[in-house]
Amino acid sequence: MASEKMLKALNDQFNFELLSGYYYMAMASYCSAEDMEGMSHFLHEQSKEEYEHAMKFYEFINDIDGRVKMQAMEEPKNDYSSFLEVFQEALSHEELVTSKINDLLDMAIEEKDYPTMQFLQWFVEEQVEEEASMKAIISKLERIKGNFNGLYQLDKQLSAR
Numbered sequence: 001m002a003s004e005k006m007l008k009a010l011n012d013q014f015n016f017e018l019l020s021g022y023y024y025m026a027m028a029s030y031c032s033a034e035d036m037e038g039m040s041h042f043l044h045e046q047s048k049e050e051y052e053h054a055m056k057f058y059e060f061i062n063d064i065d066g067r068v069k070m071q072a073m074e075e076p077k078n079d080y081s082s083f084l085e086v087f088q089e090a091l092s093h094e095e096l097v098t099s100k101i102n103d104l105l106d107m108a109i110e111e112k113d114y115p116t117m118q119f120l121q122w123f124v125e126e127q128v129e130e131e132a133s134m135k136a137i138i139s140k141l142e143r144i145k146g147n148f149n150g151l152y153q154l155d156k157q158l159s160a161r
């Protein structure tokens, strides 16, 4: 049985995953407004993935007899000065998620909470992928340096996600 402290931390992360989806929706909306539909599509898909992450927490909390509680969401950043800034923001957000997953894992290890440790393993691997995909896009955007043809090609590539 997970401790009350652990259940609260898992519920906080459930809410943070939902908030992540909300952040990505705001980024997608900026890209749509700037006519970069491929980038917008990529970020919408990312938003959906965050909902799936949240639901993994939802199901796990229920499986261990906890109670999921919804929390207030802060307003995400809605305005950006460039596509590079969007994806830099996405990477910073993923780094924050990674640090939160690591903190949860530290807590589970400290409490010898083996089911939670096992549950979190999937997220440890997922975060490596999430950070890598944002870094790959940032490195392309840095090379493109706002060149329209380059942006168009990248947009087309991201529409295939």
Ligand code: FEO
Pocket (backbone or CB within 6 Å): 017, 020, 049, 050, 053, 094, 097, 130
């Ligand atoms: Fe759920 Fe992108 O971390």
